[in-house]
Amino acid sequence: MQQSTQPLTIPAHFGGLLDSCSHKTAVIYLGEEFSYRRLNRLSNSFAQGLRQRGVTSGSRVIIYLPNSIQWIISWLGVLKAGAIAVPITPIYTPSDVEYIADDTGARAIVCTDRNYGYVSQVIEKTSLEEVIVSNLADMLPLYKKFFGWAFDLVPKGKAAKGDRTTNLKQMVSEPTDDIQPVEVGENDICEIIYTGGTTRHPKGVPITHRLLLEQAHEQISMSASNFELSENVIMGSAPLFHILGQTCSLGTILLHGGALIQQPRVNLDAMMDAITRHRAKTIIGVPTLYRMILEHDRLDQYDLSSLEYCFCGGDVLPEDVGRRWQKRFGKPIYIGYGASETVGGVSMTPTDEAPPQGAMGRVLESKKVMVVDPVTLDELAPEESGELLVHSDPMVEEYWNKPQETKDSFVEIKGKRFYRTGDVVRKDENEWLFFVDRTVDTIKHKGYRVSASEIECVLQDHAAVVGCCVVGVPDEKVGERVKAFVVLKKDIKGITGYDLIKYCRNRLSSYKVPQYIEFRDMLPKSKVGKLLRREVRAEEKSRLD
Template sequence: MSETVWNAFRETAQKNSYKTAVIYHGIELSYGELLSVCRRLGAALARRGVRKGERVMIYLPHCPQWVISWFGLQAIGACPVPITHFYGTRDLEYIAKDSGSQIVFCCEANYQNIEPLFSSGLFKDVIYTNTSEELPSWKELVNETIAKSRRVPAPAGVLSFDDMIRENGEAPEPGTRPEDLAEILYTSGTTGLPKGVPFTNDVYVWSTREERNIVAKVVPRGKAVILQGSPLYHILGQAQGLSGLLSGDTIVLLPRMDIEEVLAAIERYRTTNMFGTPTFYRMILEHPAVDRYDLSSLMWCYSGGDYLPPAFIERWKEKTGKYIYQGLGATEACGGITMTPGDEEIPEGSLGRVLSIWKAKLVDSDTMEESPIPGQGELLISSDHMIRGYWNKPEDTEKSFITLGGRLWYRTGDIVRIDEKGWVYFVDRSGDIIKHKGYRVVPSKVEKVLTEHPSISAACVVGIPDQELGEKIKALVIQKADKGPVEEQELIEWCKKRLAPYEVPHWVEFRETLPTSPSGKILRRKVRTEERQKMAKS
């Protein structure tokens, strides 16, 4: 298959011209309309000198302009660099310099973070939009939820997104090849500065299509109504959401992840597909309004970014009658590595099987010696359709990508078990293992036991250095708001009944919140660093 992202989208849009592509605040944008406005934006960008391969940052919240910007850049062979709209000036400066981006799309809510970088000359062009401008001007929005008073005129010297999409013209044919850059996504930076992950068109189309093939066993291509439950700048949000526009599906965009708005959107638009992190599903299940909404249209509920215990999946099934499919993925894999299929009985606790585009092997994390399958070890993956390394990060590339037997392999850092039938089970992150009294304690196992307590909604377990024991075990937990208080000793006794003696936490600390990535995943390494810094000061 030799395809590009733009060709795949254009062909899909032409075949489904009158079908709804995007829903936002109740307003529908058809595939034909979306294709037209993306072409106009691409033409306007090309007239202003944007070249094939040029990196352009998308610094926008969820809104139609985000989607139009991304595909408008694809139309001329330019390379989108999507980032979270919550970043401040320091992060913007780092990513702009690292990616080589000199143009940025932004909005009224975050222009103040762009302005000093624009004034300094780091950005040569800023394309500004009001998120209250909603859809193109010919799609006037009358929904009262968007206050017209929020409209802020474009600052002097910047380009107006609204003006650019009004311009007539066709985007020039870019001559994009499968091996050309389609996008650079930045990892959330759980281990230092964010790393750019460059996807070629070939990698993006192959990976997202493979993932859609698994979903198609439950919801056929072109039949899905997808609630965009994870950020568009995150690989989960692209592989399970945005890429649906390459298959003729409909995407429901919400400006923010308010849980009651999520529930209302599922009922109103008869959503078939939903995805998010385990935190997202817990918030839904524990929301007081969940029983007031009709969720019967859901067919494909998918969780990624972290492991979801079987006990929670059972609670979800009891409440909604739906199963939560899971998978193991990575930005570096352009999405899924494993996924649970919709047409087989799934063993409890499994994250599915390795997708067909990947070769997989297990190794000892320290020696790189291959482990047998079935067996346990660090998961390595390889494909003819994979990235070759990080953007401008040769040292990080050397740590994460390794050549074995003449093939390039990506080190996922995930310790997994693969059984004799190929089912994959998550054990832990290789760098997160706690070494206590000579034992290797798996934090996620302890966290699973803690979150099974009826009063605990989230947990993070880390190792604290100890001269005699190697590391002691500390648990940080969040209590459920609707449950009575629980004492530290009660949780320790709870763990003693369910864990080996060497796995029981030495301390339990109660927190209101725990640090999370933009996608909602608890940042265990950040917690561990904070706890060790506190200990060093004491």
């Protein structure tokens, strides 16, 4: 990490790059290049606009945007204003937005005109006082806007005008270098990332400036033997509201003076064209992305030879995909494992060493891990399978406003605080980790962590449902698909799987909606009435085998 006499904070480190990187490209968004100097001026103006609208140190600001230059301007601006960023997925429903606004007490929200309608449904019910709206083409030159509008390529929505609503472009229309970021400490919270898991609602993970910078530096430096980090150009397909996108993509413009390519959604042709045009050296993605690229009909039309570091996180990479990628491009896919609670990587694959077959990386230097019996928490011998516990110094030590979930997920062992991942792994004598199984309550779909309990709660709210069980069904393309086993009330007739899926679509984000519904007369339960989800998963696995 570049040395600085200033505190280990994100505004200080980003500002420290300006002397050497002022005219270098920081972000490439839909073909438009934004220099470090321009990005600094835009984010300064955004910070000033927030202050003028009453956002003060410690205020929470929700960023409800897809990957874009607007996302980066907003996120940096929030931190420069001394506030706390709350990045969330742009496909959240109104109920999700309302819950997170209430949970954080957020004062402002940044959204696109496309999801402004969702915000308007909940603003009167929450602490939100300011809405900042942007169209995805706002920061592009006029000819690109015209092209996008003429061919209907730019999604458009409507936003009301009023005292509480501001256009993002207007906020940054008078950029200046004179604004000084509000002073913050390295152990102050810079953002709250929301993660799924075993509870009905997502849990907020508070991350400090120091923690994010140190972890991003360690993880993005894994490619340092391949090229100079200051010359890195990253195709950042991982979403920036996700810890993978932040530590392994965003980190390049916070710490090392590289460039980041951003697109608002995954479009394989646009992505591969950008890699070809800008000679990207790195691509970050989940297993599904690599499979989609390999199976794309027009793959041969693009030159991806500039890629030197291909990293996969978010889920287990099928060995078949790894072999096919190596054969097609002559380069491996480097695998890593991590979580929001560990601020990204726990284990990653070094670039100068061939990993053992099936490994998901070697434990990083910043992490101490234990593989334990999930009941007794006794440490197991190497090669034995058990629950993975992770410690670092510093580390996330609690969830935001969730004392019971904190108590369930964080434990003290031998004077150190560990995060319980819930994942079953084994560790060899050389600190390589091997994935065995995941917690029965969590489903991994397209890199998202989906709470089975959340979907079950929604289904059980349906008047016709008396009981249900949700599990992940293994799928080569997306990791796992969501399947629900449902028991209907005896006097109910005429309810179909389609009816229940439609019901879920109105209450859940799209990636959480079950793909399959199977009706049953009863579900397996323990003697004390606890749902035996593991037995249902085992039945489904046997059926697939």
